[in-house]
Amino acid sequence: ILNVEQSPQSLHVQEGDSTNFTCSFPSSNFYALHWYRWETAKSPEALFVMTLNGDEKKKGRISATLNTKEGYSYLYIKGSQPEDSATYLCAFLKNSGGYQKVTFGIGTKLQVIP
């Protein structure tokens, strides 16, 4: 069983505050890490695909970093807006005999208070 942990499980921030949360994963057999945003009543939507140690990706006010040696990825949101309210899921991909095994974390539920 792969342990992919996300923390915190939920948080509330005021509009305009910056925030960050963590995805921790096993550091062995790393293949890739994906971040998804899942708004209520909508489909989970891909944010970032991260494959190399030290990767930094950015999309607007949201950015992510990756450390495969120590097994974590951070997601940062700068100047949170109410529309950022969603559950943020990370998915760890492990190389398993020519096929990757995908293990999701439980998600971080973000509520941005206007």
Add this chain to the structure above:
Amino acid sequence: DAMVIQNPRYQVTQFGKPVTLSCSQTLNHNVMYWYQQKSSQAPKLLFHYYDKDFNNEADTPDNFQSRRPNTSFCFLDIRSPGLGDAAMYLCATSRRLSIRADTQYFGPGTRLTVL
């Protein structure tokens, strides 16, 4: 817009009464996945199809089956739903089997209630 569609969005069934959940895609992707997400848990992969090749996860109960009659459609059949099968069921697709540098494309899910 190309997308992944799941029907119905909400499904209520009775204990032991077979139920089928539907997923369709307009992306023409080769791979289709079914995930189960129980309350306060991470989404868990049940199985996937690569074209017509079916791959069952080792710990997926026999009660769960799947059909993919063509590229666009994939069905999840639960033969005898138990109370423990109440969950959100997510369908996803990907272009290729390897999604290292790609992502999965998800539908909005079907929330199953078992009475």
